[in-house]
Amino acid sequence: MCEKLNASLDFLRDKYGCPAGMIVAGSEGFELALSNGKKVVLLPWRVERRFVELKKIVDGKTLEDVSTFRFAHFTAGGDPVKLAAKELDLAVFLANSPVRQIFAVRNGDSACNILASLENGMSASVECGTRLPAGTEAMDRHEIIARRGVASDRVVDTQVPQSSIYTWTDSGLRTYTDVDTELFGLTNEQVWVVRAAFAVLMKPALAEEWNHAAAAVRKYATAIVASDADNKPVIF
Amino acid sequence: MKPVKIAMMGMTHGHTRxxxxxxxxxxxxDWVASCAEDEEAKKVYEIxxxxxxxYLDPEKMLSEHPDIEAIVLASANDRHFEQMKFCAERGIHILSMKIPTFDMEEYDQMIEMVEKVGVVCQIELEMHYNPVVKRLQQEIASGKLGKLLSVQATNITLSPVWAFPWQGNPEASYGKRVPLGDGSGRFRGGALCDHPHIFDLIRWLTGSDFASVFTQVAPNLRKELEVEDMLMVVGKLQDGTAFLFDPSWSRLEERLKVPAPGWEIFPKRMEVNLTITGEKGMLMCDCFxxxxxxxxxxxxxxxxxxxxxxxWIGLIDEFVDCxxxxxxxxxxxxxxxxxxxxxxxxxxxxxKGKAIAL
Known part of the structure; x- marks a missing residue:
């Protein structure tokens, strides 16, 4: 996997003339190994196009006075606590504000629901589950509710993600959603890992910011487990 | 079967029409009469x-129509006790709006007076008669999903307060003026009071009752309101099912005095969606x-x-049957x-800023 990712990263590095770096597998996902020996935890969701656009909508005041982030993410397997913690990082990223408090309710390794409040007064809810059947694509939804406007990565009056292309052939239904021409051929998940590594190489200041955010994600995960166990909010 | 002679009372509730x-x-x-709360409600009714x-006086309505057998109490929450008493004392069957009262002592008195005279008292929770919910209940009962592990549900709408001002009034909606917290400028009586359906549905779907809840109120979308309009609830049922509910007024609206086309600013004015995780699979459901x-x-x-x-068709069918x-x-x-x-x-x-055990 890393070989394919690094070939794509090398392509971008060569084209845009940026410093050396290599994508490597880390304990919590992919990392970028820099030529100075340092490692940076990659946060691919922070460069995913839809979230970048949602952030522009918030930062550019297309939405005014955000009240609530309403996120959901369901997968086939995995750890719902880590999933919820990453979703919370996305809220932090979009809100430009750290987490103040988390209250979590879990059901084993299958479901994790959390409510969080941010330092700037905004509210966030995250619904996560891992019981989709094996092989099913992940299902997620991100909605931002403000005094002026609502933004979302899902179409109004739909429940599941839409695709760019639908084909019905003898092999059944196939769908395609390609998001990156330069990296055409990679899966979307791979695209965002390469783009995340490329973003750090192009903007070195991200290295510290992301390592700091990754540490916060680990802190959120610990708080989620503690809140559920004690049936109490964890205040940071 | 002889048609039930029915009347409506109040005419100020959002579901009246x-x-x-x-x-x-x-x-x-046989709908024989209505009795409006005041001239304003009567004027809207006449549209x-x-x-x-x-009528404007319930006694007058009954004297003109002494054969009324049942009344739909389409009124503000703080009017329900008095109106229910009025009906019970006369042996009239009752269809109450979704919140009879939030005062649990008053609630128990309602139970007592209805049982004493033996009238039917049905609560309007119309989701039970929704065809998608009917299918949802069948799917869950079939066991395909296995034991339910987590239920996430929305009951989100625009705010009806501009057309039905009592829903933004803490006394009329909640029954009294209770601040959301120490020093809070907001009071009980907003979006939560408008959205009992998902709290009810999860009990039906699981056969279990609430064990504990934690609720977080977010900044209001409508600065003018003195009641909450954005909140989220998480908790557990006694059978261990985890849940997360969104009963907010998170869809903005034009501030119309009478509901009409063009009411919504967000394209979809109302949503009741459920995401259910079971031991054997998942289900997503849009009831509307x-x-x-x-x-x-x-x-x-x-x-x-x-x-x-x-x-409302199924709801009324059940009322008549009862x-x-x-x-x-x-x-x-x-x-x-x-x-x-x-x-x-x-x-x-x-x-209290903490989980509450039930």
Missing amino acids: KYYQTLLENQKL YQTGVPC GPNVYHNGAPNDRYTVQYTYFDE IRNRKQPKINLKWHRKTVACMNACYDSVA
Whole structure:
């Protein structure tokens, strides 16, 4: 996997003339190994196009006075606590504000629901589950509710993600959603890992910011487990 | 079967107009009269031209129509106790709006007076008569999903307060003025009071009751309101099912005095969606979708036009059946008590900043 990712990263590095770096597998996902020996935890969701656009909508005041982030993410397997913690990082990223408090309710390794409040007064809810059947694509939804406007990565009056292309052939239904021409051929998940590594190489200041955010994600995960166990909010 | 002579009272509730078609068309009913809370409510009622006479005094209505057997109490929450007493004392069957009262002592008095005279008292929780919910209940009962592990549900709407001002009034909606927390400028009585359905549905779907709840109120979207309009609830049922509810008024609206096309600013004015995780799989459900869409009059704004209207038909059918065949409605005062108690616990959780055990 890393070989394919690094070939794509090398392509971008060569084209845009940026410093050396290599994508490597880390304990919590992919990392970028820099030529100075340092490692940076990659946060691919922070460069995913839809979230970048949602952030522009918030930062550019297309939405005014955000009240609530309403996120959901369901997968086939995995750890719902880590999933919820990453979703919370996305809220932090979009809100430009750290987490103040988390209250979590879990059901084993299958479901994790959390409510969080941010330092700037905004509210966030995250619904996560891992019981989709094996092989099913992940299902997620991100909605931002403000005094002026609502933004979302899902179409109004739909429940599941839409695709760019639908084909019905003898092999059944196939769908395609390609998001990156330069990296055409990679899966979307791979695209965002390469783009995340490329973003750090192009903007070195991200290295510290992301390592700091990754540490916060680990802190959120610990708080989620503690809140559920004690049936109490964890205040940071 | 002899049609039930029925009347409506109050005419200030947001659901009032939803009864008109059913009451007029259902041959098992004879809608003989209405009684408005005040001149303003009477004026709005007359816009709909039902042809049914409207009074301002319930005694006068009854003296003109002494054969009234049942009354729909389409009024503000703080009027329900007095109106229920009025009906019970006269042996009149009652269809109450979704929150009989938030005062649990008053609630128990309601149970007592209804049971004493033996009248039917059905609570209006119309989701039970929605065809998608019917299918949902069948799917869950079939066991395909296995034991339910987590339920996430929305009951989000626009805010009805501009058309139905009592819903933004803490006393009229919650029954008294209780701050959300120490020093809070907001009071109980907003979006939560408007959205009991998901609290009720999860009890039906799982057969379990609430164990604990934690509630978080977010900044209001509507600065002018003195009640909450954005909140989220998480908790657990006694059988271990985890849940997360969103009962907010998170869809903005034009501030119309009378609901009409163009009411919504966000394209979809109302949503009840459920995401259910079971031991054997997952289910997602939109109780009011898909629909049809337009961007025409009056605002040329992309709008979801609903195609779901069955709820009041089934609800009234059950009410008539219970009256004529002396049955207890599914949603009766005793059943609904635990739902209302949980909603009160949500407010207590906001006030205390901690989970509340039930």
